[in-house]
Amino acid sequence: MSRTLAVVGAGTKAVAVAAKAAELRDMGVEAPDVVAVEKTGVAANWQADGGWTDGQHRLGTSPEKDVGFPYRSNLVPRRNAELDERMTRHSWQQYLISTGQFAEWVDRGRPAPTHRRWSQYLRWVAGNIDMSVVTGEVQSISVDTGADGHRWQLHTADQTVEADGLMITGPGQPERSILPGNPRVLSIAQFWHRAAQHELISAERVAVIGGGETAASMLNELFRHRVSTITVISPQVTLFTRGEGYFENALFSDPTGWTSLTMAERRDALMRTDRGVFSARVQDALLADDRIRHLRGRVAHAVARDGRIRLTLSTIKGGESLETVHGFDLVIDGSGADALWFVPLLAQDALDVLELGLGGPLTGESLQEAIGDDLALTDVSPKLFLPGLAGLTQGPGFPNLSCLGLLSDRILGADLSGAPHSSTSRRGHEHQPIR
Structure with missing residues (x-):
């Protein structure tokens, strides 16, 4: 039975997951259908219309950390090298080659692209895979407890999208301020x-x-x-x-060993490298x-x-x-993104499902600490993937652009059948590949 993964927002993470899912299906490997629900357009937050940039500022992350990076797939035994090779078709370099810009980019010293150029790259990838995007703003999120099991329902003004799994992305609402309506x-x-x-x-x-x-x-x-x-x-x-040296960057690209650190050590690493730093x-x-x-x-x-x-x-x-x-x-x-921006969208039945799985009230702390190695909340069914909150338990690269290929591995390797996984049984085990 084909499963559906819905994504709130058609940004970088949605494109990365959709691209790898498309390549898996082309290889004859079962993968969920990825459907993004987006009110504006693919990669809108990287353009002036999205409200987070004027489009002219430079990307803070190296563009080589594209939708397939770090190209170490662990989804298909004995065929992972083939999957990585397929993902290079959606790489930043391939985009430049396909659009006649590669030589100029190299000759200019491989500069960081503008946000607008990065959005054009993401749209190029989305076009290559014929990414499924439902146009509309999600107004509420509920859970359907039908005969086929629990499924997410994303309600827009015009339609309802049902899915076996849900990934929430994006930084929230850039329109908020401490004194709304004041011109100063x-x-x-x-x-x-x-x-x-x-x-x-x-x-x-x-x-x-x-x-x-x-x-x-x-x-x-x-x-x-x-x-x-x-x-x-x-x-x-x-x-x-x-911190932008090799050892700091390696934490983002390869979180191997992250879970062996104490919570205090993880928080310290996050504060030094990712949170509240320029x-x-x-x-x-x-x-x-x-x-x-x-x-x-x-x-x-x-x-x-x-x-x-x-x-x-x-x-x-x-x-x-x-x-x-x-x-x-x-x-x-400019106080920044709100990682919990989606909470007001949750209907009471969805809140009940989350609080039941968390074993208590829904807070930022409880959500962060409950995220498993598939970047979803443990003990919650249907699956809710929150990569933006996964830094504490899984590694600092998942909330940003630092390991999109690994992020897509984790999410596409998750079980969307509806059976929740115990956080105790999963702790200490490596991510399991698709069989």
Whole structure:
């Protein structure tokens, strides 16, 4: 019986999984039908219309870490090399060769592509495999308990998509901000819309909330605007640089041994390499711009007063909570992606299924700790894949673009028959290939 895997969003992860599933079927190997439900288009978040970029900034990850990377498939015994060879047909280099850009890219020193160019690559892959995309915005997610077992139901305004497994991707809603509707507070989407329209910001004191790569890309853009000072607000003690040496990068490409680390060691590695850190390229730019300042704290309150935005920052000093107030002419809320953005979409029956499997209330912590080696929640049926939350238990590369080929292996090797797997029985075992 053919199974269906639905994906919320037609982004990089959806394209990677769909491409490998297509190659498996061409090899005569059973693989689920992958259906992406997308409100805009394939790779929309990498273009200006998606609200997360103006499309002109550079990809932070090497483009060679494409939909097949690291090309070490473990799905089909004795045929994995063939599967890897097939996936090279969808590689970044093959895209450049097919579009007549390879020689120029090499001669220019293999530069990081713009976000827009990366989206064009992903659309090229999706076109090659005739990727199935249902146009529509998911408004709610429920569980159907029919005679054929539990299945996910994704409801859009016009139709319902049913699936045996569900993967949720994407960073959430870029339209949110701490003071919606106030012209002196810009959401991520509003900021990038102005940048895409080449509308320069003119202000004395500007604040950027957030210490991760979303905020970093905004700072990179703000360098060319007419602003006197730029204050970065983040809870970290300073603006840390992301580790980009071999040993740090290897953690992302190959998580072998990750599960042998203690939870404390994993959290420490994530904080040093992935969360709340800027890339070395952006840090170099910050060093050359004396307009940049850093304020430590979390925004506890925001209010518009006397033509300015006053932010109340909360910090912990000496074990006590301290609040300070700071005024700015413009605030850009770049606090970043919300890994739990999908929770409001879950109908009560879906929430019941998740809480039953988790053995308690649904929280960010409980979701992260319950993700198994197939990147789905253990003890939950039907399967719910949450690669964006899999960093803690499975490795730091899964939430981003660092090991898309391994991500697709894990997901396509999962059992979508509807039988939940015990987290205790799975712990300590390697991912099983398709038989």
